Amino acid sequence: MKGLKVMWESRAKSGLTIGLLAGGLWALAIPMAVDDYWLRLLTTSVIYVVVAAGVGLLFSRLGIVSLNQIALMGVGGWIFLRLSYWLDAVPSMLIMCLAGLATMGIGVLIGLPSLRLSGLSLAVVTLMFAAFAEIVFTSIGFPTGNNGWRGEPAPGETSVPIPSPAFAESNTGLWFYVVITTTVMLLLLWVFLTGRWGRAWAAIKQSEPGAVSIGIHVTSSKVTALAVVSFTTGVSGALLAVPTGSLVSQSFSAISSVILFAVVLIGGAFSLVGAVLAGLLFVALPPALEALVARIPVVLELLGPTFTNLIYVAFGIGLIQSLIASPRGIAGDLAGVGVRLRRAQRWPLDPSDAVFAFIVLVVPPLSLALLDLSLAVYVVAAIWISLWLVHPLRTLWPSRSPRGIALIGIAVGLLIGALGFLAGPWVCLLAALLVVVSVNFLRKRLARRLVKMDEELASEGIHAQL
Amino acid sequence: MLNCKDVVVKFGGVRGLDGVSLTFERGISGLVGPNGAGKTTMLNVLSGFVSPSSGRVEFDGLDLLSMNPTGRARWGLRRTFQQEQSVDSLTVWENLLVAAENLGSRPADARQIADLVGLTELDRPVPLLSMLERRLLELGRTIMGRPRILLLDEPVAGLPEAESLMFAPLIERICEEFSLTVVLVDHDMDFVTRACSNIAVLDFGRLIAYGDCVSVLSDPAVEAAYLGVSNES
Ligand SMILES: Nc1ncnc2c1ncn2[C@@H]1O[C@H](COP(=O)(O)OP(=O)(O)O)[C@@H](O)[C@H]1O
Numbered sequence: 059m060k061g062l063k064v065m066w067e068s069r070a071k072s073g074l075t076i077g078l079l080a081g082g083l084w085a086l087a088i089p090m091a092v093d094d095y096w097l098r099l100l101t102t103s104v105i106y107v108v109v110a111a112g113v114g115l116l117f118s119r120l121g122i123v124s125l126n127q128i129a130l131m132g133v134g135g136w137i138f139l140r141l142s143y144w145l146d147a148v149p150s151m152l153i154m155c156l157a158g159l160a161t162m163g164i165g166v167l168i169g170l171p172s173l174r175l176s177g178l179s180l181a182v183v184t185l186m187f188a189a190f191a192e193i194v195f196t197s198i199g200f201p202t203g204n205n206g207w208r209g210e211p212a213p214g215e216t217s218v219p220i221p222s223p224a225f226a227e228s229n230t231g232l233w234f235y236v237v238i239t240t241t242v243m244l245l246l247l248w249v250f251l252t253g254r255w256g257r258a259w260a261a262i263k264q265s266e267p268g269a270v271s272i273g274i275h276v277t278s279s280k281v282t283a284l285a286v287v288s289f290t291t292g293v294s295g296a297l298l299a300v301p302t303g304s305l306v307s308q309s310f311s312a313i314s315s316v317i318l319f320a321v322v323l324i325g326g327a328f329s330l331v332g333a334v335l336a337g338l339l340f341v342a343l344p345p346a347l348e349a350l351v352a353r354i355p356v357v358l359e360l361l362g363p364t365f366t367n368l369i370y371v372a373f374g375i376g377l378i379q380s381l382i383a384s385p386r387g388i389a390g391d392l393a394g395v396g397v398r399l400r401r402a403q404r405w406p407l408d409p410s411d412a413v414f415a416f417i418v419l420v421v422p423p424l425s426l427a428l429l430d431l432s433l434a435v436y437v438v439a440a441i442w443i444s445l446w447l448v449h450p451l452r453t454l455w456p457s458r459s460p461r462g463i464a465l466i467g468i469a470v471g472l473l474i475g476a477l478g479f480l481a482g483p484w485v486c487l488l489a490a491l492l493v494v495v496s497v498n499f500l501r502k503r504l505a506r507r508l509v510k511m512d513e514e515l516a517s518e519g520i521h522a523q524l
Numbered sequence: 525m526l527n528c529k530d531v532v533v534k535f536g537g538v539r540g541l542d543g544v545s546l547t548f549e550r551g552i553s554g555l556v557g558p559n560g561a562g563k564t565t566m567l568n569v570l571s572g573f574v575s576p577s578s579g580r581v582e583f584d585g586l587d588l589l590s591m592n593p594t595g596r597a598r599w600g601l602r603r604t605f606q607q608e609q610s611v612d613s614l615t616v617w618e619n620l621l622v623a624a625e626n627l628g629s630r631p632a633d634a635r636q637i638a639d640l641v642g643l644t645e646l647d648r649p650v651p652l653l654s655m656l657e658r659r660l661l662e663l664g665r666t667i668m669g670r671p672r673i674l675l676l677d678e679p680v681a682g683l684p685e686a687e688s689l690m691f692a693p694l695i696e697r698i699c700e701e702f703s704l705t706v707v708l709v710d711h712d713m714d715f716v717t718r719a720c721s722n723i724a725v726l727d728f729g730r731l732i733a734y735g736d737c738v739s740v741l742s743d744p745a746v747e748a749a750y751l752g753v754s755n756e757s
């Protein structure tokens with residue numbers, strides 16, 4: 059018995075240790091590696107990781123589609139700003155917890171429909187709350203350091219921001235403060251997920267009658283989940299207000315809650331790794347994409363200033379990809395890549411994976427935005443083309459080894475990249491299109507072979523599972 | 525003694541149960557009948573998933589209908605489902621643990637119950653289990669804490685003959701160990717007669733026979749029901 063329990067706990071704990079270790083290393087490395095602009099951006103995305111984790115928990119464990127989590131974050135921020143004005147002698151850590159507790163109450167209250175509704179109707183109700191919150195935030199605004207319950211400057215008065223704490227003065231200090239608070243919040247969620255409540259949630263997700271028949275109180279389990287998630291979400295809203303001592307209502311629009319939900323599905327709702335990815339995608343991808351598009355004059359001319367809306371298209375594509383091909387999101391597929399790497403029999407990337415889509419869709423814009431090198435454009439193009447080629451090439455020559463195919467793909471990719479570097483971007487683009495399209499065309503003609511191979515892969519997958 | 529009196533269940537205009545009065549003594553009793561006879565509905569009434577429109581259900585004088593389903597489970601009224609309900613996203617051990625935690629049992633007891641039903645390698649995820657193991661796990665989950673009544677809805681459905689044979693002695697052992705009142709639902713007469721002393725037969729929501737195996741099996745109404753002929757004609 060004891061051995062069994064130890065084994066279980068050690069397995070869960072080793073995942074935690076690896077996560078903490080890797081997270082710690084990243085947390086130390088990032089302030090050294092990026093400039094101030096990106097550090098602030100990444101700080102914000104870390105704050106959103108907690109909100110994403112909450113959205114993922116509600117959806118993956120209880121099937122609750124909650125489209126009001128950003129609004130709830132705004133509630134936490136609002137309460138935090140007001141409390142820090144009234145309780146200016148109290149440490150901000152404590153005020154954040156108080157704001158979290160107050161948000162918990164409101165979150166449970168507005169979550170009550172989830173006890174009776176489910177699916178689409180519940181989603182619509184939560185969205186309604188998000189819209190309501192947006193209206194309230196826009197009309198009463200966020201408090202500043204002025205008097206009155208709304209904390210708004212009276213006519214003739216100037217608005218005073220809440221003074222931010224000393225650690226928030228430097229970007230690096232703020233980064234570590236946010237990383238540590240976020241880690242504590244994620245640990246809190248982890249404790250619930252892997253403990254008694256997490257198991258009860260899993261049973262409810264599987265089947266409510268089944269859960270009831272082993273004595274689980276469905277209502278109190280759901281309320282507990284809502285409470286924990288609302289608390290952490292409220293704290294992260296407070297965290298968002300810490301650096302500048304103020305908030306703007308535009309950050310808490312209803313649409314952003316919807317987008318966050320989509321991004322959580324893309325990143326992976328079932329794991330905390332997925333939440334980290336979702337936070338990153340939600341905050342850092344839009345500016346990265348903008349920075350990339352701003353470098354391509356044609357797109358700018360074509361779309362004008364509305365090109366920033368491209369991010370919605372990107373998230374839409376990502377959502378479709380994850381709904382069709384990878385219900386466990388990038389995080390789930392990353393685990394799959396790990397398995398394939400260990401087995402070392404297959405090319406570890408597959409175009410049906412979210413990981414593949416992530417590398418192809420996200421890495422190029424991110425790296426282009428980060429590295430200001432024209433050569434980098436072509437290196438990234440080369441990687442991109444190679445990745446797109448590997449799968450079609452494999453179906454053309456199923457007998458070849460995966461590594462050989464990968465080498466061919468990389469060689470073609472590099473060739474086109476070099477061509478682009480020498481002859482200009484248009485040549486590169488045309489060549490890439492030509493090669494990818496023609497290989498895919500040939501592949502279509504070998505559809506029958508493809509079907510056979512997919513069957514083989516499927517049976518291989520089944521054996522792997524058994 | 526589990527006592528049902530004039531239980532009526534209406535689904536719209538259809539009567540799922542039509543005034544059933546029955547007494548299950550301590551030990552294993554069978555509840556049989558052709559498909560759609562109302563066996564599952566009867567278990568749903570007993571466990572609280574369906575409220576009868578009239579009638580009483582008592583156990584040793586205690587009114588069961590006044591408790592909600594979770595309350596009944598915690599009190600000791602346990603059931604399995606026709607469609608087995610183990611949690612796929614958890615391991616075997618966690619499945620036992622989650623039942624133990626909510627039915628007032630300790631992890632050490634969960635371990636003993638795993639031994640009792642014969643489950644090994646508890647760290648496996650549930651999707652890797654065989655059908656037999658899933659059924660054993662489900663049975664194990666129902667006897668955590670302090671069980672008093674056990675309702676089994678077709679516990680051997682989908683199992684091959686050889687495996688379902690070993691189920692009857694296991695149920696007998698569990699029944700004895702916890703001195704339970706067991707209601708065993710199945711449409712397979714052979715299996716039920718092997719495990720039970722008393723058998724109740726339902727057809728179209730009515731009780732058409734009740735008694736020991738021999739008399740029930742020779743009852744012409746039962747024969748008619750099992751041949752698919754209505755007992756009124
Ligand atoms: N929730 C329900 N709504 C409507 N009709 C139902 C419901 N549950 C069962 N019934 C009907 O009640 C009758 C008895 O069903 P059931 O108890 O499941 O039979 P079985 O003896 O096969 O377990 C069937 O005719 C079935 O269609």
Ligand SMILES: [Mg+2]
Nearest residue numbers: 563564565606
């Ligand atoms: Mg049935």
